[in-house]
Amino acid sequence: MMNSFYRDTWAEIDLDAIYYNVSQLKKLLPDETCIMAVVKANAYGHGDAQVAKTALEAGASYLAVAFLDEALALREKGITAPILVLGASRPSDVHLAAKHKISLTVFQPDWVEQAADLYKGTERVRFHLKMDTGMGRLGVREEAETKRIVELIDGHPYFSLEGVYTHFATADEINTDYFSFQYRRFLQMLEWLPYKPPMIHCGNSATALRFPDKVFNMVRFGISMYGLSPSPAIKPYLPYELKEAFSLHSRLVHVKKLQPGEKVSYGATYTAETEQWIGTVPIGYADGWLRKLQNFHVLVNGKKAPIVGRICMDQLMIRLPEPMPVGTKVTLIGRQGDEYISVDDVAQYLGTINYEVPCTVSYRVPRIFFRNKSIMEVRNVVLNGNDYV
The missing domain is CATH 2.40.37.10 (Lyase, Ornithine Decarboxylase; Chain A, domain 1)
Structure with a gap:
């Protein structure tokens, strides 16, 4: 260890705790529900590739990052599992996503049009449509723009709609009024789609742990994968004790x-x-x-x-x-x-x-x-x- 660093300050990452937290969630969820391990921001400071490998071994089948650079970094470190970029990407970078088999989030019809014009490759590009049900950050809000995005994706020979998702603003709060509002809104917005894509996900850690019956067929497991409660308020109500990593x-x-x-x-x-x-x-x-x-x-x-x-x-x-x-x-x-x-x-x-x-x-x-x-x-x-x- 001392040959690896020469300063008496270090962090220890307990990957056994990561494995435990993921495997326990796997037991909690229905068999058909997949886990997307969120490893953005260098896995919340824990180490992106190391956490990603451990989460996949523990039962996760998908990874999520914030931007394309993070996804490419995982690919450079030998991670071959599916990866979703949760944030915005440039239309001109679609070829990189295709080359490295990275799925992108979409939420603007103009963006898809630009990407379609720029992309000259023949490898498939997979997209997840983000719906803004009340977070007010990224996502489509109107039926017309939703249908236009799907139309543009379906109209391109190498584009495909792999998933659709939303994000809850208050799933970690005791009061569930706004959470319920967003969930109902998501159900309504899903009706705008001409078909249901293979992956539908709305559940972050708080949703997955508190409402496993409301996560569709995939959850995005972030903060609690690292052994931390989404908020102090709901910590007493979690279904199993998390192990801090x-x-x-x-x-x-x-x-x-x-x-x-x-x-x-x-x-x-x-x-x-x-x-x-x-x-x-x-x-x-x-x-x-x-x-x-x-x-x-x-x-x-x-x-x-x-x-x-x-x-x-x-x-x-x-x-x-x-x-x-x-x-x-x-x-x-x-x-x-x-x-x-x-x-x-x-x-x-x-x-x-x-x-x-x-x-x-x-x-x-x-x-x-x-x-x-x-x-x-x-x-x-x-x-x-x-x-x-």
Whole structure:
């Protein structure tokens, strides 16, 4: 491991947890319902190819990414499973999607017309039609434009409509009024189609876990694949306990004793009121451990230690409960002894959602991947380069 990176900060990715979360969902869903594993944003910061392979082994049959670059990155890493680009793509890039067997999302008749004019290939291009039932982001909203898109796709010899889908705005909330509105709206909009395409999907993690009878024949499994509840509100109502896959660690690189009145870090915002031990940890806001986490805590020797002073770009300081040697392990997310810091804990302190926390941990932090409780792979983008970050 030490030959793979030379900095005492790293993230650990438990692929066994990924496998468990996917396989448990597979058991929950009807046999005819497929799982589309969402691995956009470098698999929510966990590692795109590693998570994709594990999810496919656990029972997923399709992958989803945000944009074409992410799909091409998976292909370059040897992933051959079907991939859907959930976001917008350029009409001029349809040939790339065809060449690499990547499905694209469509929602504008003009886009399909341009793509049809530009595409000169003979390989099939597969599309999923996005319907806006109330998310207000991407998607068709009118019957006429829906029918026109289908007409254009059906009229091209190498275009085909593989799927149709929508996205719920409030599936992770206790109140289901707006969710029910969107679901009814989706049913109405499906009637606009002259035929039903092979894949119909509306279910994100929250929908799949709470309403498995309302997901048609495919679900898009994102946040909960990583062991995180779509929201704190619905966590008590999930059908099985999720296993968190992401943890973050570092080590003490310096330990010193402060006297009363001495200060720490930029702005001198922290003053020691008593004689105390301060440890320096080599992680900072450039790694995704944001300045707003000042006064939050980490774990060291199984005890909580508060972050004191402003977090720097590459380092932060903690108040130690006792003197400790350089090299002592520090856990920022994860377990030490009886103490545990979850992604949700960090998100709550930041006033944000758990999705944002692992996504924010930057490419500078090496990822160590565990499978069957053993190290399977170490990825260090800074040192090795040529990797998706």
